[in-house]
Amino acid sequence: MSQLTIYGDTFDSRLLIGTALYPSIKVMRQAIEASGSEIVTLSLRRQSPQDNGGEQFWQQIKELNVTLLPNTAGCHSVKEVVNLAKMSRELFQTDWIKLELIGDEYSLQPDPFELVKATDILLKDGFKVLPYCTDDLVLCRRLADLGCEVIMPWGAPIGTGQGLLNPYALETIRHRLPDTTLIIDAGIGLPSHAVQAFELGYDAILLNSAVAQATDPVLMATAFKYAADAGRIGFLAGRMPEKQIAQPSTPTMGMPFWHQE
């Protein structure tokens, strides 16, 4: 099966997974391993002496030997994301940044206008930007025009688990940006949502809560691993033509009793 490409780097897994909200660090690690993911998201926060500077978490992440995708979660301005991105680049030694710039506190909807400005600044500064955005085609096209090789429209608001609320918009983005790596970020709650994302032609999915807040996170991580494979392989296989009229699959020719009455 073809590999996922992110700014020239290739990966076997098409599942990107977050590190937050797990019942414990141990479960987090087991779930990440079960998911087969090669890319994990993480963040930066003020150092707290109480948790020893996050040393335990950091040790576990390093031992996983995965590619790190730091985010700018919680930022509300261009200045905040640009500076947090620079801090991430130095600390994590990566120029990858999952760019989150929130425009609405209630829905956690990204601010599309400021996102474009921040993306432009960071790309020019050498970052490889993976912007988290809404499912607006023109926004996504603008981000691609700036030089984003990866764009991550939401399926639904962060942490809702509602799935792909606007498949039409997502499919339109896919059709209009055929050469961009597209990743559904946020909103996925079930393995079936993941399958749907891949069936729409998306290259990967990024999720966190769907696994971390499942009754059994490790088992759910396994389910998403298979869902990603099933969805991607199904997409590559090409679906049958849809029809409005029933068509028997068993031949009618040679049917006994045919017109005997």
Next chain:
Amino acid sequence: MKLFFNGEPHSIELADVAGHQRQLDTKSALSLSSILVHFAVKPPFAVALNGEFVANNNYQTTLIKENDKVDVVSPIFGG
């Protein structure tokens, strides 16, 4: 000298800050690296001063002024 460290107000004396660089001082300036030692910052970390990133090779030469805001961040869970 008053400053904000990770959002909390602190009042510190020059004499209390280990390793501060008097040769760089005016009366109240301290190097950022001295402040990091004073607050026992543990690696890995990155630093912003008044909301602006400071590269680690500039800690020694960056001076802290009255009411400056120092933020020190470390890795944490994230989605």
